[in-house]
Amino acid sequence: xxxxxxxxxxxxxxxxxxxxxxxxxxxxxxxxxxxxxxxxxxxxxxxxxxxxxxxxxxxxxxxxxxxxxxxxxxxxxxxxxxxxxxxxxxxxxxxxxxxxxxxxxxxxxxxxxxxxxxxxxxxxxxxxxxxxxxxxxxxxxxxxxxxxxxxxxxxxxxxxxxxxxxxxxxxxxxxxxxxxxxxxxxxxxxxxxxxxxxxxxxxxxxxxxxxxxxxxxxxxxxxxxxxxxxxxxxxxxxxxxxxxxxxxxxxxxxxxxxxxxxxxxxxxxxxxxxx
Amino acid sequence: xxxxxxxxxxxxxxxxxxxxxxxxxxxxxxxxxxxxxxxxxxxxxxxxxxxxxxxxxxxxxxxxxxxxxxxxxxxxxxxxxxxxxxxxxxxxxxxxxxxxxxxxxxxxxxxxxxxxxxxxxxxxxxxxxxxxxxxxxxxxxxxxxxxxxxxxxxxxxxxxxxxxxxxxxxxxxxxxxxxxxxxxxxxxxxxxxxxxxxxxxxxxxxxxxxxxxxxxxxxxxxxxxxxxxxxxxxxxxxxxxxxxxxxxxxxxxxxxxxxxxxxxxxxxxxxxxxxxxxxxxxxxxxxxxxxxxxxxxxxxxxxxxxxxxxxxxxxxxxxxxxxxxxxxxxxxxxxxxxxxxxxxxxxxxxxxxxxxxxxxxxxxxxx
Numbered sequence: 001x002x003x004x005x006x007x008x009x010x011x012x013x014x015x016x017x018x019x020x021x022x023x024x025x026x027x028x029x030x031x032x033x034x035x036x037x038x039x040x041x042x043x044x045x046x047x048x049x050x051x052x053x054x055x056x057x058x059x060x061x062x063x064x065x066x067x068x069x070x071x072x073x074x075x076x077x078x079x080x081x082x083x084x085x086x087x088x089x090x091x092x093x094x095x096x097x098x099x100x101x102x103x104x105x106x107x108x109x110x111x112x113x114x115x116x117x118x119x120x121x122x123x124x125x126x127x128x129x130x131x132x133x134x135x136x137x138x139x140x141x142x143x144x145x146x147x148x149x150x151x152x153x154x155x156x157x158x159x160x161x162x163x164x165x166x167x168x169x170x171x172x173x174x175x176x177x178x179x180x181x182x183x184x185x186x187x188x189x190x191x192x193x194x195x196x197x198x199x200x201x202x203x204x205x206x207x208x209x210x211x212x213x214x215x216x217x218x219x220x221x222x223x224x225x226x227x228x229x230x231x232x233x234x235x236x237x238x239x240x241x242x243x244x245x246x247x248x249x250x251x252x253x254x255x256x257x258x259x260x261x262x263x264x265x266x267x268x269x270x271x272x273x274x275x
Numbered sequence: 276x277x278x279x280x281x282x283x284x285x286x287x288x289x290x291x292x293x294x295x296x297x298x299x300x301x302x303x304x305x306x307x308x309x310x311x312x313x314x315x316x317x318x319x320x321x322x323x324x325x326x327x328x329x330x331x332x333x334x335x336x337x338x339x340x341x342x343x344x345x346x347x348x349x350x351x352x353x354x355x356x357x358x359x360x361x362x363x364x365x366x367x368x369x370x371x372x373x374x375x376x377x378x379x380x381x382x383x384x385x386x387x388x389x390x391x392x393x394x395x396x397x398x399x400x401x402x403x404x405x406x407x408x409x410x411x412x413x414x415x416x417x418x419x420x421x422x423x424x425x426x427x428x429x430x431x432x433x434x435x436x437x438x439x440x441x442x443x444x445x446x447x448x449x450x451x452x453x454x455x456x457x458x459x460x461x462x463x464x465x466x467x468x469x470x471x472x473x474x475x476x477x478x479x480x481x482x483x484x485x486x487x488x489x490x491x492x493x494x495x496x497x498x499x500x501x502x503x504x505x506x507x508x509x510x511x512x513x514x515x516x517x518x519x520x521x522x523x524x525x526x527x528x529x530x531x532x533x534x535x536x537x538x539x540x541x542x543x544x545x546x547x548x549x550x551x552x553x554x555x556x557x558x559x560x561x562x563x564x565x566x567x568x569x570x571x572x573x574x575x576x577x578x579x580x581x582x583x584x585x586x587x588x589x590x591x592x593x594x595x596x597x598x599x600x601x602x603x604x605x606x607x608x609x610x611x612x613x614x615x616x617x618x619x620x621x622x623x624x625x626x627x628x629x630x631x632x633x634x635x636x637x638x639x640x641x642x
Contacts, residue, residue: 168360173326175349176374176425186373190364 015238016031035245037202039238047273061232064242067249071226077224078207081146082200085154090146090196093158094184098170111152119149119212127186130217139222142214146207153206154199161195201261208254225250277338277428277461278303279324284333286319286485294320295485296333301478306455306462310472311482311508317465318433324463325354325431336463336540337428348377353422354431357438359414361421367393368402370642373420378425380596392420412443423458432454432464436471448474469509473497481505491642498638503629506557512586513559514623515597528635530625531556535592537569541622543632556624560586560600562621569616573597578607589613611641 034042034051061067096104097114127136135141165188173187189196214226229250232243279301286294301307309317322328324335326347334341343348353374361370368389371459375385382592393399396416406414415435422430435451436444450476455462466472472479473493476548481488481496481504497605500506506514519531519539531554541556548554576596577588580603587599587607599615601607624632 044379076308117544162370166358166360168358172360172362172421173373174327174349175325175352175354176421177377178373182377187362190363 018088031244033244034241035222035243035248037241037244039241042240042244043238060242060259061245061249065228065231065246067228069251070223070225070250072227073218073222076144076207077143078204079220080139080143081150081207082203084143084147085151085203086158086196086200089151089158089199090153090184090189091224092155093162096155097159097162097165100166106138108156111155115149115152126213127216132252133215136166137218137221137223142217142222145217146175146210146235149210150203150206154203157185157199157202158192158196161192162197164195165191197261205254205258209251279429279461279463280336280339281320281324281335282334282336284320284323284335285331286316286323286328287331292473293485293550294323294331297482297485297487299480299490301461301463304459306452306464306475306477307440307480308472309463309465309480309482310467310469311488313467314484316485317467317482321354321431321433321463321465322480324429325375326350327353327354348374351428352431353425353427353429354433355415355418355422355435357434359406359438360419361414361417363406363602366403366405367398367409367417367420370406370417371424374425383447388424389420392424393412396423410442411439412447415439415447418452422517423454428461429631430458430460432462434458434466436466437468442472451475469511470481472580473509475481479509491590495641498641499631499634500557500623501631503557503625503631506625506631510559512560512598513598514559515556515563516592516625517556519554519556521548521550521554521623523550524548524617528619529554529632531624533571539570539617539619539622541624541632542635543624545634546632548626548632553627555629556617557623557625557631558617558621558631560598562618563597564616564618565599565601565605565613566616567614569614571615571617573613574609575609575611575613579607587613589615598612 009086024215035057036055037048037051038054038056041048041051061209130136130141130145133141135144169191170183170187173183178187208225210224211226211230214224215230218224229243232239232246279299281299281301283298283299284294285292297320309320311317320451323330323514326342326345335343337350337352361372365373366470370578371389371392372385375388380388389402390399393402394633396419398413398416398420401409401413401417406409406417406515409417415438418435424451432451434446439447448471455475464471464475476493478490479493483504488508489496491499496505498508500509500514507516517533519533520532522532522538524530524545525540529548530538530540532538535558539556567588571591573589574590575587576590579586579588583603585603585605585607587601587605589597589599591597597615599613607613620636623634627634
């Protein structure tokens with residue numbers, strides 16, 4: 001009897017879980033579906049679920065814009081921003097995790113608070129700085145702004161992972177004669193590798209999907225995939241199918257990447273919570 | 276090999292002094308154990324010697340050279356941590372090799388050395404294993420091996436056996452003692468387990484609240500504790516304490532009266548003891564014998580049979596409980612009345628400040 005009474009809430013939870021998952025997934029599903037429709041099918045009401053799939057939108061997209069140019073920019077920018085953020089974040093998180101001072105806690109909170117500011121609030125100063133330093137429409141410029149906006153999250157994540165590394169292991173390294181750099185590179189980093197990998201992964205995804213700065217700080221040379229998508233949104237004419245096709249193309253690589261690394265990502269994001 | 280000297284070493288954390296001026300000489304080849312209750316500062320003191328904690332004041336000398344500001348690896352020490360602290364991503368061989376590699380030892384020499392040590396520690400068939408694949412005892416051996424290969428002047432052990440089960444702890448205790456006899460390296464060993472301290476040490480340092488209470492050989496501490504704290508801390512089951520009043524001072528010692536029982540003459544130097552002074556008499560469980568004509572009488576409250584010996588928990592008329600050790604075949608029963616005789620020559624007397632009065636005769640093994 002006891003098992004039966006437990007079964008009901010279990011089923012209910014399952015139903016809720018699936019409903020939420022489908023709710024989240026639906027826009028992506030609809031986007032992919034729309035990409036294979038004709039422009040007419042794409043705007044029809046009520047929407048057609050059964051239609052003749054066509055690759056016309058993809059043909060148009062490839063004919064109109066250089067997809068690989070945007071992808072290349074995005075990859076380069078994401079890798080640059082993530083690498084740079086790790087380079088700054090690892091020493092920062094190391095010192096905060098293992099040599100905390102009176103203000104460490106406050107510094108961490110302050111760093112996070114910078115994420116609470118809507119980016120548009122600093123659009124004008126950032127734009128002006130980028131213009132006067134000739135970083136407008138450059139991969140470096142966009143990379144730097146992505147690096148800086150993601151740095152707080154990266155430091156926070158690394159800090160939590162480093163906190164999980166037993167201090168005596170680092171001390172054993174010190175007793176064995178490791179200097180600071182060897183202690184970090186040979187002892188700490190290999191131990192925190194899963195955490196660092198998921199941090200890097202998250203940063204890559206955030207950079208890849210970032211749109212606000214991409215649209216405001218780049219035009220053509222350094223335009224990433226966010227601009228690629230935006231270029232198919234026009235004030236007149238039918239563009240839903242092309243827009244969907246472009247969006248599908250833009251998110252496909254990171255989606256596949258995320259799919260393959262989901263185990264690592266989930267482990268990283270729930271690290272400590274489930275331990 | 277090396278001599279370690281501590282000169283008024285102090286440690287201050289957030290304006291609070293945790294180590295309050297420790298001075299100590301640790302001789303070459305000596306096995307010294309720091310023992311004390313948790314929070315007494317013994318681990319902090321060890322970590323200061325290791326160089327993992329800064330020394331707030333005082334001097335630390337190794338072979339006569341001040342090393343306060345020298346980094347850990349350059350002090351010529353090796354440390355074995357309580358949690359073993361092996362590098363989990365390296366195999367046993369790499370764990371032992373790491374320090375040698377950093378010290379710039381050439382590869383053939385390293386291999387020779389590690390293989391030698393692995394053999395003596397029976398680790399030779401595990402060299403390719405990662406720490407995660409080893410049992411607690413094996414991990415402990417790797418940690419010790421990692422310390423030995425570096426050929427340190429001084430070995431530091433921070434409660435190395437506390438994560439092992441009782442049987443393995445006993446075995447490792449013997450192995451460590453044997454190892455020390457063979458390597459003859461100066462060793463500083465921290466533990467809260469007084470059995471480890473008693474069995475392994477050449478010299479025990481009893482610490483309490485950042486202060487050295489007494490330094491001496493195990494039997495010196497056992498038979499001639501300097502104060503109540505050491506008397507209570509060393510020995511298991513612990514020493515019994517009874518309140519007494521001084522009756523008279525004679526050349527054979529001080530005659531004291533128990534609250535309920537006949538007077539006892541304790542053979543100690545009287546010093547400035549005055550008649551009618553209140554004191555504490557200390558006596559170990561094995562120094563009380565069952566005797567119907569004894570000074571005190573009591574009632575057995577509990578019988579603990581350990582096989583080789585029996586511990587009787589006896590309630591005195593005033594309600595105080597004392598422990599009496601008797602032979603394993605003793606047929607004591609709960610609620611039975613017993614007469615007890617205190618072996619006066621083994622009694623200790625502590626004054627009102629808790630300091631022991633010097634005994635007239637030193638124990639022949641106490642050094």
